[in-house]
Amino acid sequence: MVFYFKARPEAGDFTIFMGLDKYENEELIKYGFPEDIWFHVDKMSSAHVYLRLHKGQTIDDISEGVLEDCAQLVKANSIQGNKVNNVDIVYTPWQNLKKTASMDVGQVGFYNSKMVRTVRVEKRINEIVNRLNRTKVERTPDLKAEREAVNAAERAERKQQLREKKRREELDRLEKDRQAELRSYKNLMVAEKMTSNKDIASTNKSLQELEEDFM
Numbered sequence: 001m002v003f004y005f006k007a008r009p010e011a012g013d014f015t016i017f018m019g020l021d022k023y024e025n026e027e028l029i030k031y032g033f034p035e036d037i038w039f040h041v042d043k044m045s046s047a048h049v050y051l052r053l054h055k056g057q058t059i060d061d062i063s064e065g066v067l068e069d070c071a072q073l074v075k076a077n078s079i080q081g082n083k084v085n086n087v088d089i090v091y092t093p094w095q096n097l098k099k100t101a102s103m104d105v106g107q108v109g110f111y112n113s114k115m116v117r118t119v120r121v122e123k124r125i126n127e128i129v130n131r132l133n134r135t136k137v138e139r140t141p142d143l144k145a146e147r148e149a150v151n152a153a154e155r156a157e158r159k160q161q162l163r164e165k166k167r168r169e170e171l172d173r174l175e176k177d178r179q180a181e182l183r184s185y186k187n188l189m190v191a192e193k194m195t196s197n198k199d200i201a202s203t204n205k206s207l208q209e210l211e212e213d214f215m
Contacts, residue, residue: 002028002143005073006135007051011065014054016073016132018047022106029108031143032094033150037062038108039074042088042118046078048106050094059093059117067091071121072128085123092116 001020006013019025025048032038032050037059039049051070053061071089074081081087096116098109110116 002139002141004137004139005069005132007066007069008131011063011069012054014066015052016049016070017052018049018073018077022104025106027143029094029097029099029106031147032097033147034093034095036094037070037091038094038097039070039089039091041074041078041081042090044078044081044087046074046081048108049074049077059091067119068125069128069132071119072125073132075121075124076129082124087121089119089121090116091119 002024003018003020005016007016017028019028028048028050033052035053035055035057037051037053039051040046049070051062051066053059070091074089075087076082078087092110092115096111098111099107100109103109
């Protein structure tokens with residue numbers, strides 16, 4: 001089971017989601033998207049909350065409002081973190097999550113600690129948490145199939161881009177050949193014209209010499 005939420009409407013159409021338990025978290029870790037940003041209460045047990053950005057966006061594009069929604073939702077879904085103030089929330093791109101065979105189910109590390117950011121939540125804001133909960137939808141998605149469908153679409157897009165690149169290169173080559181042929185034709189015309197002028201001059205000289213002979 002995965003729970004889906006909608007971030008504040010004025011911030012844009014952003015989906016926030018989290019797994020029911022550590023086993024769902026394991027699936028989310030395994031089949032995440034490049035656009036996913038992972039959130040967790042620092043040094044405490046909590047839900048693994050994800051924000052799905054739009055294609056092409058990065059962690060730097062998260063607005064303050066959406067960041068606050070995610071942070072509040074993480075805090076509210078931490079048994080310990082929900083009871084105390086001044087809780088730190090860590091977040092990082094999904095691709096920075098590191099999973100090894102020795103880790104427990106649902107446990108993760110990071111490939112690069114410099115890519116992990118922290119935001120402090122001073123206290124729970126019920127208005128935000130209640131608004132998010134009103135948008136909650138429960139689904140049992142096939143995360144593997146969703147990931148494979150995205151992979152297939154990306155492969156098809158790359159193939160199309162490659163075909164388009166080859167087509168442009170072929171058109172460029174044909175245009176270069178055409179321009180080279182035109183230049184060669186112009187040079188040939190100039191050479192023929194110069195030869196014709198010499199022939200005319202030679203012919204005129206011969207006529208003049210004939211006239212002088214006749215006189």
